[in-house]
Amino acid sequence: xxxxxxxxxxxxxxxxxxxxxxxxxxxxxxxxxxxxxxxxxxxxxxxxxxxxxxxxxxxxxxxxxxxxxxxxxxxxxxxxxxxxxxxxxxxxxxxxxxxxxxxxxxxxxxxxxxxxxxxxxxxxxxxxxxxxxxxxxxxxxxxxxxxxxxxxxxxxxxxxxxxxxxxxxxxxxxxxxxxxxxxxxxxxxxxxxxxxxxxxxxxxxxxxxxxxxxxxxxxxxxxxxxxxxxxxxxxxxxxxxxxxxxxxxxxxxxxxxxxxxxxxxxxxxxxxxxxxxxxxxxxxxxxxxxxxxxxxxxxxxxxxxxxxxxxxxxxxxxxxxxxxxxxxxxxxxxxxxxxxxxxxxxxxxxxxxxxxxxxxxxxxxxxxxxxxxxxxxxxxxxxxxxxxxxxxxxxxxxxxxxxxxxxxxxxxxxxxxxxxxxxxxxxxxxxxxxxxxxxxxxxxxxxxxxxxxxxxxxxxxxxxxxxxxxxxxxxxxxxxxxxxxxxxxxxxxxxxxxxxxxxxxxxxxxxxxxxxxxxxxxxxxxxxxxxxxxxxxxxxxxxxxxxxxxxxxxxxxxxxxxxxxxxxxxxxxxxxxxxxxxxxxxxxxxxxxxxxxxxxxxxxxxxxxxxxxxxxxxxxxxxxxxxxxxxxxxxxxxxxxxxxxxxxxxxxxxxxxxxxxxxxxxxxxxxxxxxxxxxxxxxxxxxxxxxxxxxxxxxxxxxxxxxxxxxxxxxxxxxxxxxxxxxxxxxxx
Amino acid sequence: xxxxxxxxxxxxxxxxxxxxxxxxxxxxxxxxxxxxxxxxxxxxxxxxxxxxxxxxxxxxxxxxxxxxxxxxxxxxxxxxxxxxxxxxxxxxxxxxxxxxxxxxxxxxxxxxxxxxxxxxxxxxxxxxxxxxxxxxxxxxxxxxxxxxxxx
Ligand code: FES
Ligand code: FES
Numbered sequence: 074x075x076x077x078x079x080x081x082x083x084x085x086x087x088x089x090x091x092x093x094x095x096x097x098x099x100x101x102x103x104x105x106x107x108x109x110x111x112x113x114x115x116x117x118x119x120x121x122x123x124x125x126x127x128x129x130x131x132x133x134x135x136x137x138x139x140x141x142x143x144x145x146x147x148x149x150x151x152x153x154x155x156x157x158x159x160x161x162x163x164x165x166x167x168x169x170x171x172x173x174x175x176x177x178x179x180x181x182x183x184x185x186x187x188x189x190x191x192x193x194x195x196x197x198x199x200x201x202x203x204x205x206x207x208x209x210x211x212x213x214x215x216x217x218x219x220x221x222x223x224x225x226x227x228x229x230x231x232x233x234x235x236x237x238x239x240x241x242x243x244x245x246x247x248x249x250x251x252x253x254x255x256x257x258x259x260x261x262x263x264x265x266x267x268x269x270x271x272x273x274x275x276x277x278x279x280x281x282x283x284x285x286x287x288x289x290x291x292x293x294x295x296x297x298x299x300x301x302x303x304x305x306x307x308x309x310x311x312x313x314x315x316x317x318x319x320x321x322x323x324x325x326x327x328x329x330x331x332x333x334x335x336x337x338x339x340x341x342x343x344x345x346x347x348x349x350x351x352x353x354x355x356x357x358x359x360x361x362x363x364x365x366x367x368x369x370x371x372x373x374x375x376x377x378x379x380x381x382x383x384x385x386x387x388x389x390x391x392x393x394x395x396x397x398x399x400x401x402x403x404x405x406x407x408x409x410x411x412x413x414x415x416x417x418x419x420x421x422x423x424x425x426x427x428x429x430x431x432x433x434x435x436x437x438x439x440x441x442x443x444x445x446x447x448x449x450x451x452x453x454x455x456x457x458x459x460x461x462x463x464x465x466x467x468x469x470x471x472x473x474x475x476x477x478x479x480x481x482x483x484x485x486x487x488x489x490x491x492x493x494x495x496x497x498x499x500x501x502x503x504x505x506x507x508x509x510x511x512x513x514x515x516x517x518x519x520x521x522x523x524x525x526x527x528x529x530x531x532x533x534x535x536x537x538x539x540x541x542x543x544x545x546x547x548x549x550x551x552x553x554x555x556x557x558x559x560x561x562x563x564x565x566x567x568x569x570x571x572x573x574x575x576x577x578x579x580x581x582x583x584x585x586x587x588x589x590x591x592x593x594x595x596x597x598x599x600x601x602x603x604x605x606x607x608x609x610x611x612x613x614x615x616x617x618x619x620x621x622x623x624x625x626x627x628x629x630x631x632x633x634x635x636x637x638x639x640x641x642x643x644x645x646x647x648x649x650x651x652x653x654x655x656x657x658x659x660x661x662x663x664x665x666x667x668x669x670x671x672x673x674x675x676x677x678x679x680x681x682x683x684x685x686x687x688x689x690x691x692x693x694x695x696x697x698x699x700x701x702x703x704x705x706x707x708x709x710x711x712x713x714x715x716x717x718x719x720x721x722x723x724x725x726x727x728x729x730x731x732x733x734x735x736x737x738x739x740x741x742x743x744x745x746x747x748x749x750x751x752x753x754x755x756x757x758x759x760x761x762x763x764x765x766x767x768x769x770x771x772x773x774x775x776x777x778x779x780x781x782x783x784x785x786x787x788x789x790x791x792x793x794x795x796x797x798x799x800x801x802x803x804x805x806x
Numbered sequence: 807x808x809x810x811x812x813x814x815x816x817x818x819x820x821x822x823x824x825x826x827x828x829x830x831x832x833x834x835x836x837x838x839x840x841x842x843x844x845x846x847x848x849x850x851x852x853x854x855x856x857x858x859x860x861x862x863x864x865x866x867x868x869x870x871x872x873x874x875x876x877x878x879x880x881x882x883x884x885x886x887x888x889x890x891x892x893x894x895x896x897x898x899x900x901x902x903x904x905x906x907x908x909x910x911x912x913x914x915x916x917x918x919x920x921x922x923x924x925x926x927x928x929x930x931x932x933x934x935x936x937x938x939x940x941x942x943x944x945x946x947x948x949x950x951x952x953x954x955x956x957x
Contacts, residue, residue, distance in 0.1 A: 363824075
């Protein structure tokens with residue numbers, strides 16, 4: 074058994090009275106606010122006992138497990154409690170899950186980003202469960218006059234090893250009051266896991282399919298007003314004035330004003346191109362939408378009104394004079410290109426994109442003289458708390474943040490400006506409001522995925538060995554290159570440069586930032602190089618991993634060559650790579666990001682002449698798999714997202730504004746364009762788990778491009794593949 | 807403003823709103839039925855799908871004045887206890903990720919099966935193409951519709 078030191082601020086088991094139970098209500102109305110893992114196997118308790126802030130045990134044996142992190146669809150509200158329940162060793166049907174509020178003094182890393190929730194909390198969650206189990210055992214030991222090692226505890230029951238006595242967790246919980254948190258606890262052996270690795274249904278599944286109020290937009294309180302905003306119509310513009318009196322006089326409008334949500338000291342996530350906004354407030358939504366249509370505002374030009382042409386020029390300029398923010402150099406690539414028998418050079422590009430979470434940005438705020446209550450969808454509750462405290466000049470502890478279920482994150486809700494705006498509006502109104510964006514507000518607000526271009530070059534010797542490789546990548550504002558990732562370490566002469574550009578559009582992290590583009594570019598470039606070298610694309614990559622492992626070049630690189638090769642081997646086996654089927658065109662890609670390795674094989678067919686991904690095989694190494702079927706769902710979603718954004722999505726600009734403002738001309742993937750089948754296989758190992766929210770997406774773009782080439786005979790370099798000109802002229806810029 | 811008597815999920819309701827008010831906002835703001843979601847407001851995403859006399863319609867562009875005595879069913883009224891065949895299939899396949907689009911997906915899928923109990927893949931695509939899932943649960947949705955069709 075692994076021993077682990079416990080770290081809790083609270084030192085002993087507590088009985089919680091109904092009144093001090095963290096605001097919870099008794100009985101069924103309370104249960105409505107939670108998510109039972111399954112139809113509850115035990116009765117709703119009369120008394121609850123708090124173990125350590127992660128777990129509450131009821132006298133009937135029902136167990137509440139708090140899920141600390143925001144739920145954006147990555148299913149942590151089920152998988153995180155599964156880890157606690159595993160170590161506590163309690164039947165899953167006795168578990169009820171409750172979303173924890175932001176509590177920086179107690180939980181750590183309460184955010185959803187970087188596929189980090191499970192990875193960063195693995196130890197804390199196991200410890201919370203194991204501590205609870207140990208304390209209940211101590212209570213039983215004390216009750217029976219035995220020592221803990223004379224007992225076993227599993228499935229919610231404690232048993233005497235050499236006797237008949239048995240007691241349930243619920244019953245013993247009452248006797249555990251005052252028992253101290255142990256200094257050290259034992260964790261289970263991985264091979265003894267019962268819950269972890271199985272498939273448990275989404276704890277909120279039933280609520281979702283019955284339309285229960287779960288999301289930020291569904292939140293209501295007495296006296297709450299609805300607020301909508303209008304931001305400037307272009308980047309580089311600022312609001313000056315608007316027809317305030319006319320708008321205020323409209324039916325259903327209670328107030329209208331210009332609100333300033335600018336922060337004096339913006340922190341990392343305080344990205345916001347439009348801190349000054351027109352706000353319109355009323356009791357219900359529709360009159361506000363009408364008032365938005367009736368707005369006549371004066372805007373002032375304060376910056377360049379950028380266009381897609383300007384963006385193309387800026388990218389070209391970045392390649393000439395842009396600042397190189399990261400680089401790597403092994404050997405002498407230029408000299409090696411001179412010596413090479415064959416040299417191939419290709420450029421890849423991808424436009425600005427929006428996140429387009431299905432639930433538009435929104436937040437509830439109730440600001441008073443000395444407090445702010447914030448409720449809504451945020452991936453970064455802690456950043457929101459700090460920014461709201463700064464805006465309102467309140468101490469941090471006077472700002473509370475509660476998280477609702479979140480209708481999609483994709484990085485968009487790492488940036489808490491919409492919460493800050495809600496607070497600013499609530500302060501002005503002097504009461505609770507719920508701010509909501511329309512789809513147009515959302516899609517034109519910015520925080521976009523940057524535009525990227527990368528130029529790859531490879532040199533082969535006369536025996537078709539890859540002797541030189543270079544990649545230079547620029548973006549507005551950040552380049553998409555990871556200098557120390559694959560194929561660094563596998564090639565004698567290698568250069569990589571990440572180059573900065575400039576834009577006044579606001580940009581932000583977008584599901585698997587930079588990796589989603591780089592994987593597509595690099596993996597289709599390697600496909601083309603393998604073809605030039607006359608090698609099978611999988612064998613070609615495996616040879617490179619072999620080289621990286623056995624004779625690595627240069628300083629340390631950022632991947633594990635064995636695990637990388639492992640997912641390729643697995644996908645090769647599962648997809649029967651090498652077998653050919655009439656009318657089926659195959660592409661493969663593999664990528665490592667966010668600590669997880671994924672390889673994918675795409676089978677493409679032509680339907681009425683249109684290429685369509687029919688079936689996908691995925692091999693994934695994320696270490697220990699927590700919730701198997703939900704883990705598959707994440708990878709499936711990543712694949713569909715990769716196909717969708719690779720094929721269809723883009724923002725183009727004129728006069729500082731995007732031409733796309735809603736889903737009528739911003740194309741997202743739809744049912745008929747999604748693969749019929751996606752199979753997901755996991756590499757089984759005992760490595761600590763890593764995340765799945767992002768890693769499924771990046772290789773999909775590469776596998777898509779490579780399958781498209783097989784199906785159409787044309788290489789795809791520029792996304793969106795369905796519409797962009799695939800010429801190489803951009804490279805000459 | 808005008809008074810409308812409408813029948814929603816088997817109950818008579820009276821609301822006093824502007825005639826242009828989309829049914830979506832009547833449901834969400836006036837009747838406290840927030841299961842029907844706002845995604846685009848222009849009939850492009852399907853998040854707001856409800857049944858009007860059994861037909862799947864986008865409530866974001868359907869004004870209350872157009873309802874008359876037609877019966878409205880929302881996700882809240884689809885079944886008593888998540889036991890509609892489509893809901894059961896959704897749970898069996900653990901379809902949702904974020905879940906935001908799913909009420910609309912379920913309403914489109916249940917209307918499809920009412921009309922065509924054994925749809926082909928192409929028929930499923932045609933009926934469901936107006937419902938975007940940003941999380942990409944399309945493959946599971948198709949499987950769930952087939953499971954429900956076979957039940
Ligand atoms: S909100 Fe009605 S279709 Fe999008
Ligand atoms: S489950 Fe998130 S949009 Fe469909």
